[in-house]
Amino acid sequence: MIAQQSRFIKVLLTAIAILVTLTFLVPTVWMIASSLRPQSETFANASDISIWTFVPETWTFQHYVNALTGEFARALLNSLFIAVVSVVLGLGVAALAAFAISAMQVRGSGVVFAIIVISFLVPFEAIAVPLSASFREIGLHNTYVGLILPGLGHGLAIFYLRQFFDSLPKELTEAARMDGAHWWTILTQVYLPLSKSSLVGAGIILFMFQWQAYLWPLLVASRSDMLVGSIAVARMFGEYSTDYGTIFAGSVLLALVPAALLFFFQRQFTQSLATSGMKE
Numbered sequence: 001m002i003a004q005q006s007r008f009i010k011v012l013l014t015a016i017a018i019l020v021t022l023t024f025l026v027p028t029v030w031m032i033a034s035s036l037r038p039q040s041e042t043f044a045n046a047s048d049i050s051i052w053t054f055v056p057e058t059w060t061f062q063h064y065v066n067a068l069t070g071e072f073a074r075a076l077l078n079s080l081f082i083a084v085v086s087v088v089l090g091l092g093v094a095a096l097a098a099f100a101i102s103a104m105q106v107r108g109s110g111v112v113f114a115i116i117v118i119s120f121l122v123p124f125e126a127i128a129v130p131l132s133a134s135f136r137e138i139g140l141h142n143t144y145v146g147l148i149l150p151g152l153g154h155g156l157a158i159f160y161l162r163q164f165f166d167s168l169p170k171e172l173t174e175a176a177r178m179d180g181a182h183w184w185t186i187l188t189q190v191y192l193p194l195s196k197s198s199l200v201g202a203g204i205i206l207f208m209f210q211w212q213a214y215l216w217p218l219l220v221a222s223r224s225d226m227l228v229g230s231i232a233v234a235r236m237f238g239e240y241s242t243d244y245g246t247i248f249a250g251s252v253l254l255a256l257v258p259a260a261l262l263f264f265f266q267r268q269f270t271q272s273l274a275t276s277g278m279k280e
Contacts, residue, residue, distance in 0.1 A: 026054075028255075029054050030053060030054055031248050031251060031252065032248075032252055033053070033054050033055060033056050034056075034244065034245060034248045035063050035064070035245060035248035035249040035251075035252050036056045036059055036060065036061070036063075037056035037057070037058060037059070037060065037245070038058055038060050038062075038245070039063075039243060039244070039245050041056070041057065041058060042244050042245055042248075043244075062245075063243070063245035063246045063248065063249035064249045064253070066243065066245075066246045066249070067246050067249045067250045067253065068253075070232075070246075071224055071227060071232055071235070072229065072232040072233065072236070072250050072253075074224075074225060074227070075227040075228050075229045075231065075232035076229045076232070076253060076254070078147075078226065078227065078228050078229070079210070079211055079228040079229040079230070079254075080257070081144070082144065082147050082148055082151075082210050082228065083206075083207045083210040083211045084207075085144075085148055086148050086151040086152060086206050086207070086209070086210045087203045087206045087207050089148070089152050090151060090152045090153075090154055090157060090202075090203075090206040091157070091199060091202060091203055091206065093152050093153055093158075094153075094154065094157040094158045094160075094161050094202055094206075095161055095187070095191075095192065095195075095199070096187075097116070097153075097158045097162075098158050098159075098160075098161035098162035098164075098165050099161075099165060099183075099187050099191060101113050101116075101158075101162050102162050102165035102166050103165060103173050103183075103186065103187075103191065104183060113159075113162065116155045116158050116159060117155065117159060118155075119155035120154070120155030120156040120159065124150070124215075124216070125215050128215050128216055128219060129219065131150065132216070132219035132220050135149075135220055136220070140220070141220055141221075141222075142220070142221055142222060142223045142226050143226075144226075146220045146221075147210075147216070147217060147220060147221060147226070147228070148210075150216060151206060151209050151210045151213075154205060154206055154209055156205055157202040157205045157206050160198065160201060160202045160205060160272075161195065161198055161199070161202050164195055164198040164272070165191060165195070168191065168194060172186075172190055173186055173190070176190055196268065197268045197269075197271035197272040198272045200265050200268035200269055200272055201268070201269050201272030202272075204261065204262070204265065204269055207258070207261065208258060211229075211254075211257065211258055212230065212258075213228065213230065214230045214231065214234075217230070217231050218231055229250070229253075229254045230254065232250065233247060233250045233251060233254065236250060
């Protein structure tokens with residue numbers, strides 16, 4: 001009886017997992033197919049679901065050519081530059097902050113950590129408008145610094161690394177301190193080499209924060225040469241006519257970068273999820 005119940009629960013969970021997967025997969029496949037079919041056939045098979053809804057009858061790459069020859073190409077490079085710089089600098093900030101809170105245990109570190117937790121629980125959109133006004137006043141409007149700066153002190157990345165640092169044996173720090181090692185040496189030669197998977201996880205968090213940003217770039221970047229990918233796709237919607245094929249092509253290109261990132265760093269990211277928060 002117990003074995004039958006266990007088998008039923010397993011089948012039920014598998015069916016739910018397949019249903020959830022299809023819920024996300026079907027629109028994605030349709031979007032990719034629509035980016036590869038002529039404009040006249042974009043919605044031709046949308047009402048009557050068939051194999052041709054998800055497989056183009058006529059193939060064309062013109063929509064991708066249109067996307068990559070317009071302002072979207074520059075915007076895509078802007079997004080990539082902003083995200084990469086945010087990852088490099090943001091990991092440095094997150095590692096230093098997490099190390100100070102976890103290993104150094106300075107006075108007031110608990111209060112600082114509580115503030116960090118609250119900071120990523122509050123939606124960034126809630127402070128984006130007043131923050132953008134401050135950036136405009138100090139001359140950071142339409143600058144890469146203005147686009148990058150809010151993503152450097154990401155509370156979730158700090159929390160993520162702090163949880164992993166807490167899982168490391170405190171004896172490592174104590175032994176290094178007894179040998180006369182400086183805090184910087186302990187961080188760079190003890191903690192960071194053991195934290196590669198967690199650094200990848202925190203880096204993906206920082207990358208995705210900037211890559212999928214919409215409101216902040218909309219507020220602080222108005223020049224066409226400072227647009228990011230998400231804004232460029234939104235600008236493709238015309239007042240009187242819209243080239244949906246090009247919009248779908250731009251959306252596919254925007255989704256391709258984080259998908260490739262997760263594909264290449266899947267093992268490290270999975271390890272970081274498994275190890276963060278574990279206590280020795």
